[in-house]
Amino acid sequence: MCANRLIMENCIFCKIINNEIPCYKIYEDDLVLAFLDVNPIVDGHVLIIPKKHFENIFDIEEKYLERIINVSKKISLKIKESLGLEGINLYQSNGSVAGQTVFHFHMHILGRNKGDGLRGIEEGGVGSKENLEEIMNKLKII
Numbered sequence: 432m433c434a435n436r437l438i439m440e441n442c443i444f445c446k447i448i449n450n451e452i453p454c455y456k457i458y459e460d461d462l463v464l465a466f467l468d469v470n471p472i473v474d475g476h477v478l479i480i481p482k483k484h485f486e487n488i489f490d491i492e493e494k495y496l497e498r499i500i501n502v503s504k505k506i507s508l509k510i511k512e513s514l515g516l517e518g519i520n521l522y523q524s525n526g527s528v529a530g531q532t533v534f535h536f537h538m539h540i541l542g543r544n545k546g547d548g549l550r551g552i553e554e555g556g557v558g559s560k561e562n563l564e565e566i567m568n569k570l571k572i573i
């Protein structure tokens with residue numbers, strides 16, 4: 432078995448793509464999948480991942496990266512409109528020294544509001560796990 436296959440079999444995001452682990456899905460197309468982070472830093476914390484395993488920005492194919500950026504805009508607009516939030520952070524880490532903990536490329540989209548209490552992404556979140564289903568239903572695009 433090659434090393435890459437072993438990595439993919441143990442990858443939590445590949446398991447989500449293969450429906451081995453459920454997720455709060457809000458968007459899917461031929462190249463990417465978007466779902467709520469189950470440990471939300473804020474209310475309205477979405478992850479977008481390529482449906483093919485790439486570790487990070489250093490190896491991702493351009494067509495997946497382009498789609499992720501385009502879908503980031505679509506989801507950002509949806510978060511702003513549906514949750515009534517004023518701002519968005521796009522956040523993406525590459526390599527363990529940069530704070531990457533899941534080694535399958537992912538873009539975080541964080542809905543932001545004045546006074547939401549979030550000081551720094553690394554310092555821990557202010558989001559609630561209680562209303563994930565409600566937020567998923569508000570953000571579903573397809």
Ligand SMILES: [Zn+2]
Nearest residue numbers: 442445484535
């Ligand atoms: Zn993966």
